[in-house]
Amino acid sequence: MLHSIYATSMSRNPEEPVYNRIEEARTALGLSRQELADKVGVHYQTIGYLEREEYSPSLVLALRISSVLNQEISQLFSLTPFKKGK
Amino acid sequence: MPKKNKIYWLEGVTEKGVKALLADQNPKYKWLRSQRNRRILVVLVGIGNVLVAMGSYWPTLKTNLDLTEVAEITIFSVTAIFVIFAALMGYLFLRISVRGIADAPNELLDERQVMIRDTSYRYSYQIMGFLVMMLLLLMLFGREVQMFQPEGNDGSYLLISLLFTFAAMPSMVLGWRERDI
Numbered sequence: 001m002l003h004s005i006y007a008t009s010m011s012r013n014p015e016e017p018v019y020n021r022i023e024e025a026r027t028a029l030g031l032s033r034q035e036l037a038d039k040v041g042v043h044y045q046t047i048g049y050l051e052r053e054e055y056s057p058s059l060v061l062a063l064r065i066s067s068v069l070n071q072e073i074s075q076l077f078s079l080t081p082f083k084k085g086k
Numbered sequence: 087m088p089k090k091n092k093i094y095w096l097e098g099v100t101e102k103g104v105k106a107l108l109a110d111q112n113p114k115y116k117w118l119r120s121q122r123n124r125r126i127l128v129v130l131v132g133i134g135n136v137l138v139a140m141g142s143y144w145p146t147l148k149t150n151l152d153l154t155e156v157a158e159i160t161i162f163s164v165t166a167i168f169v170i171f172a173a174l175m176g177y178l179f180l181r182i183s184v185r186g187i188a189d190a191p192n193e194l195l196d197e198r199q200v201m202i203r204d205t206s207y208r209y210s211y212q213i214m215g216f217l218v219m220m221l222l223l224l225m226l227f228g229r230e231v232q233m234f235q236p237e238g239n240d241g242s243y244l245l246i247s248l249l250f251t252f253a254a255m256p257s258m259v260l261g262w263r264e265r266d267i
Contacts, residue, residue, distance in 0.1 A: 043199060048266065
């Protein structure tokens with residue numbers, strides 16, 4: 001229990017993290033974290049957690065982010081790490 | 087027409103109050119946001135609650151100090167007011183430091199905030215269960231504190247402290263655990 005209290009990872013399933021390219025797609029569109037957060041209806045800290053892959057979004061949030069960033073969901077989220085530069 | 091400020095009676099918060107905390111509208115509280123400062127605040131609130139609980143042991147303490155009646159009443163009153171006020175202020179700052187997330191309703195939070203709030207309640211439930219059990223054992227088997235005694239130590243300050251702790255525990259867990267909030 002003590003270990004759990006000190007742990008700060010917030011993934012829905014820490015053993016199977018969801019990798020993403022949110023930061024890359026967001027900066028390509030020239031959006032700040034706050035702007036993206038406002039468009040998808042979350043707190044800006046949540047965007048930070050998502051970009052650091054410390055939190056895995058729900059399907060609804062993932063779809064909203066994909067829509068705002070004009071990307072297919074599979075281009076933005078993956079269960080395996082993205083290859084760099086791809 | 088300005089939008090009405092919705093009051094959430096069950097949670098003890100208002101819509102505008104929670105939104106202001108979530109949006110960092112008041113920069114003078116930014117120093118409370120770092121995890122180090124939040125953890126210091128959690129420790130201080132914990133110490134404050136223990137001090138409130140110690141009020142139950144005042145009759146034993148005053149006997150050992152051998153005070154006059156006036157000094158006894160003065161010291162006890164001033165200390166009790168100061169400690170309870172400090173504990174309440176600590177709780178207020180703690181709520182601000184975690185952006186009111188621990189007491190906010192679902193509709194004002196995003197999904198991550200709902201998740202961390204719910205997790206904090208799960209740990210709070212376990213911790214409070216342990217504390218209540220300790221208190222019951224203390225009152226059952228402790229020689230000095232008994233409930234509803236006309237003279238000597240009574241457990242009322244222990245109960246007040248437990249109520250403070252009960253209210254503050256979700257914010258304490260949140261403040262301690264979360265890196266960014």
